Amino acid sequence: MDKKIDTLALNKKTWDKIAKKYEEHRPKWPEKDCPLFKYFLSNLQTGSLILDIGSGTGLPYAKKLIENGFKVLGIDISPTMVKIAKKNVPQGQFKQLSMTDLDYENKFEGVISSFSMLLLDPEQFNDVAKRIVRALKKGGFFYLSLNEPEEENIDVDNYDYTIIEIMGQKMYSRPYTEKEVLTIFSSLGMKLMKLYRKMQTSELYGTEFTINFIFKKE
Amino acid sequence: MDYFYNLESFDITHLEQYRGKKLEELFPNHRNIKNEMGEFMELFWEADDIPSNLRIQDTKDSILRNLKTVYYIGEHTEKHFFKRGVKTLHDLRIMKKYRHSTNQILTYLKNKDYRNLVRNRYLYDIDVSFCFDLEDFLFLDIETLGLYDGPMILVGVGFFRDSKFKIHLFFARNIEEEIAICEHLKHEVLPDFKCFVTYNGKSFDIPFIGNRFLYFFEENPMISQEESPYEMSNTKFHHIDLYHQCRRIYRGKFESYSLTNMEEKLLKWNRKNELPSNLVGVCYKKYLKNPEKYVGLIKEIIEHNYYDVYSMPLILKKLLK
Numbered sequence: 001m002d003k004k005i006d007t008l009a010l011n012k013k014t015w016d017k018i019a020k021k022y023e024e025h026r027p028k029w030p031e032k033d034c035p036l037f038k039y040f041l042s043n044l045q046t047g048s049l050i051l052d053i054g055s056g057t058g059l060p061y062a063k064k065l066i067e068n069g070f071k072v073l074g075i076d077i078s079p080t081m082v083k084i085a086k087k088n089v090p091q092g093q094f095k096q097l098s099m100t101d102l103d104y105e106n107k108f109e110g111v112i113s114s115f116s117m118l119l120l121d122p123e124q125f126n127d128v129a130k131r132i133v134r135a136l137k138k139g140g141f142f143y144l145s146l147n148e149p150e151e152e153n154i155d156v157d158n159y160d161y162t163i164i165e166i167m168g169q170k171m172y173s174r175p176y177t178e179k180e181v182l183t184i185f186s187s188l189g190m191k192l193m194k195l196y197r198k199m200q201t202s203e204l205y206g207t208e209f210t211i212n213f214i215f216k217k218e
Numbered sequence: 219m220d221y222f223y224n225l226e227s228f229d230i231t232h233l234e235q236y237r238g239k240k241l242e243e244l245f246p247n248h249r250n251i252k253n254e255m256g257e258f259m260e261l262f263w264e265a266d267d268i269p270s271n272l273r274i275q276d277t278k279d280s281i282l283r284n285l286k287t288v289y290y291i292g293e294h295t296e297k298h299f300f301k302r303g304v305k306t307l308h309d310l311r312i313m314k315k316y317r318h319s320t321n322q323i324l325t326y327l328k329n330k331d332y333r334n335l336v337r338n339r340y341l342y343d344i345d346v347s348f349c350f351d352l353e354d355f356l357f358l359d360i361e362t363l364g365l366y367d368g369p370m371i372l373v374g375v376g377f378f379r380d381s382k383f384k385i386h387l388f389f390a391r392n393i394e395e396e397i398a399i400c401e402h403l404k405h406e407v408l409p410d411f412k413c414f415v416t417y418n419g420k421s422f423d424i425p426f427i428g429n430r431f432l433y434f435f436e437e438n439p440m441i442s443q444e445e446s447p448y449e450m451s452n453t454k455f456h457h458i459d460l461y462h463q464c465r466r467i468y469r470g471k472f473e474s475y476s477l478t479n480m481e482e483k484l485l486k487w488n489r490k491n492e493l494p495s496n497l498v499g500v501c502y503k504k505y506l507k508n509p510e511k512y513v514g515l516i517k518e519i520i521e522h523n524y525y526d527v528y529s530m531p532l533i534l535k536k537l538l539k
Contacts (some may be wrong), residue, residue: 035229091401150507151508151511152511196229196231197230197234198227198228198231199227199230199500200225200226200228201225201497204227
């Protein structure tokens with residue numbers, strides 16, 4: 001129980017501390033969109049309400065969603081990040097809220113979580129997955145991107161492995177395998193529509209092997 | 219504080235199907251080559267769709283029609299001569315003022331003396347390709363772990379034999395095998411050719427290879443012995459760098475002169491799922507750590523290099539037109 005509070009508090013503190021630096025030195029995203037994000041947009045009607053979990057600075061996803069004519073509600077654990085997001089994307093709605101306290105029912109046509117659920121430990125991940133499915137309308141889509149572990153048969157819950165350093169601050173982040181994610185979401189009645197793997201490098205995070213999912217609520 | 223560079227990303231969804239396979243299974247057209255220094259893997263193809271009718275002999279005629287190669291003749295005088303019906307260098311021989319210089323160039327042409335010809339300020343590396351046979355060209359491209367002084371992991375060569383284009387890639391399955399590749403290049407490959415064709419090889423590939431030769435053997439087979447090996451990396455072979463020729467011939471036409479962009483614009487041909495070249499090192503390092511999981515990345519590197527070599531003769535053909 002203690003550990004759970006620890007990781008959340010640690011991450012909140014870290015994001016608050018690095019928010020300004022992060023905004024200044026944000027890596028420039030490649031011009032090409034992820035094909036799954038395009039798929040996500042094309043399957044939703046314009047004007048529908050979308051929840052951005054861990055919206056951060058509001059860039060690039062909240063902004064792109066607004067540009068494509070959607071309504072956005074972004075939540076983030078760090079109040080500083082929320083302030084920055086409001087400045088970056090004035091048309092969007094942003095709220096300081098941890099995703100573990102998410103409490104909506106049948107409200108959103110789409111939910112997007114880009115590299116935010118990897119900041120949760122497995123117990124919280126299960127809990128948040130349930131909350132997300134509850135918040136989605138029937139037939140709604142869920143876009144999820146995570147990191148995969150670099151090597152197989154590795155103890156991913158090892159302290160050294162999960163506590164990473166970002167801009168000189170410590171943070172909890174755990175990679176999830178395809179199997180883990182699929183077992184959690186298929187038991188909640190979500191259908192996997194598409195899967196996309198990508199390798200990316202940046203100065204900030206080094207080399208990552210990312211995995212992206214699109215789920216549909218049946 | 220400007221150290222955050224652009225995010226580079228690469229789709230690897232389709233590579234999952236190769237997980238657990240061996241490189242030998244993915245490329246049945248391979249053989250192991252052994253020599254004194256060790257062994258490495260060679261992959262070979264025969265690209266049937268590359269035409270062998272490169273018009274290299276035509277470059278001689280275009281030099282003959284280029285009056286500017288003679289001393290004292292510039293653009294204005296050349297135009298003037300064309301109007302008066304002086305069309306080739308042969309016609310200039312009767313004029314006393316130009317006779318000496320013209321005869322000199324005609325002798326060079328006759329003797330196929332490309333070293334003296336390229337000294338002329340109006341002649342470029344590609345203009346003297348008539349001095350070589352098609353089989354003298356060595357198309358070359360390498361993949362490395364870094365931009366300076368790192369190991370080479372893959373050397374791709376292409377050449378024409380019996381009017382067919384052959385592509386051979388020398389792959390180091392681990393870093394220790396690199397020396398065997400250098401040995402093979404030195405004794406088996408380089409002696410058969412007279413001219414390199416590369417894409418930006420003048421500033422990258424050839425100096426890099428020269429550096430590796432010096433590192434392993436303390437001598438560079440691309441340098442004749444009387445010259446100092448530390449200042450130059452290639453004096454023995456003629457070298458056509460397609461990158462410089464593209465920049466010169468299509469000056470101002472394109473935004474970027476990268477090989478992939480030239481393929482798109484000149485050859486109207488798009489590569490599928492292109493691996494960015496700066497990820498090659500990262501991919502190889504990942505493969506060394508976990509060969510079973512990341513063998514797909516190596517397949518992508520090999521195909522990347524294959525298409526680099528494949529498109530060079532097509533671009534050369536385009537430039538010779």
